[in-house]
Amino acid sequence: MYPYPWLERQWQRLVGQIESNRLPHAVLLRGLEGLGIIEFAHCFIQALLCEVRIFSYDAQGVDNTFVACGKCSSCKQFQVGFHPDVVILDATESSVGVIKVDQVRMLLAFLQQTAQLGGYRVVLIQRAEAMNMAAQNALLKVLEEPGEDVVFMLVSHCPSLLLPTVVSRCQSVECTLPTTVEVQQWWREVSTGTEQEQKHQLALLSVVGGAPLRLRQYLASSWYACRLECLEGLCDLLDRKISLYAFVQKALDWPLADLLALMLSLGIDALKLSLNSASEYVSNQDALFLLNRFSNQSHAIVSIDRFVSVIESLYLSVQASAAQNHQLSCERALLSWQALSQYVNGS
Ligand SMILES: [Zn+2]
Secondary structure: OOOOHHHHHHHHHHHHHHHOOOOOOEEEEEOOOOOOHHHHHHHHHHHHHOOOOEEEEOOOOOEEEEEOOOOOHHHHHHHOOOOOOEEEEOHHHOOOOOEOHHHHHOHHHHHHOOOOOOOOEEEEEOOHHHEOHHHHHHHHHHHHOOOOOEEEEEEEOOHHHOOHHHHHOOEEEEOOOOOHHHHHHHHHHHOOOOHHHHHHHHOOOOOOOOOHHHHHHHHOOHHHHHHHHHHHHHHHHHOOOOOHHHHHHHHOOOOHHHHHHHHHHHHHHHHHHHOOOOHHHOOOHHHHHHHHHHOOOHHHHHHHHHHHHHHHHHHHHHHHOOOOOHHHHHHHHHHHHHHHHHHOOOO
């Protein structure tokens, strides 16, 4: 199986190139984190090396794609992470999150061998942007003469950090964000929630930049529960149902950077609504119940803008140094939020 439905087009393209013997010796998969492109690369390499590929046929009986069998010796060796014809480079091997020139140089011995199983030899570079300049220059030399039946597969979440000469030696395969319909269909298959819960979960897609796997990861972490609590608390603070002191005590349990990131994003959404933007342009779709109270409040723009500046400066300080006074920063942020209560509807 190819990993995710929104990458089907990219799968068809690459598989078609294997079938017609036009697979380039270097492919660059480009796309945001959270789209599953590293998993895609693994599935593709397994299918490329599989000894018994499984073909599927379209309605006209023409084979239009294939996948790995999952059972042959090549598949089994790949699945356990010890395939003799595959080398995977990743920044996590290095202590400083960088792919170093030595890692690239070590490829030379691998590239001089012949394939142990008689097929392709594959080099997968995960998070290729983690290569430092020396590593990228060394890779450039290898890409000039890759050897027979060698395929380089680079995966990058930030291809602008790659040397243009590296990019130009690869065939780029763009992995774009899935459509709403694609995510909804997939979510129905993977989510165990009720229809109402799924709707609420999908409203968070815009918060995580539209990347479905990031959404799944976030929902499974404490981030989601914390977010719900924060939103409820911020609403209560506007309505003066909770004291500032009580909220600050609660907020001390949450990561300060997460709270400030949420407040900053809410502030920007509130600005959009007070400028009469349509609610579809709001990032925090799950907080519309709260944000709609700022809509059509053009006289509040200056105050909301000031609020955004305060939160932004606190957020930048926290990013720059973890040694912030958590309580003071919370108080400052929440006081600024509370000052907006005079502008909301229905308070
Ligand atoms: Zn197989």
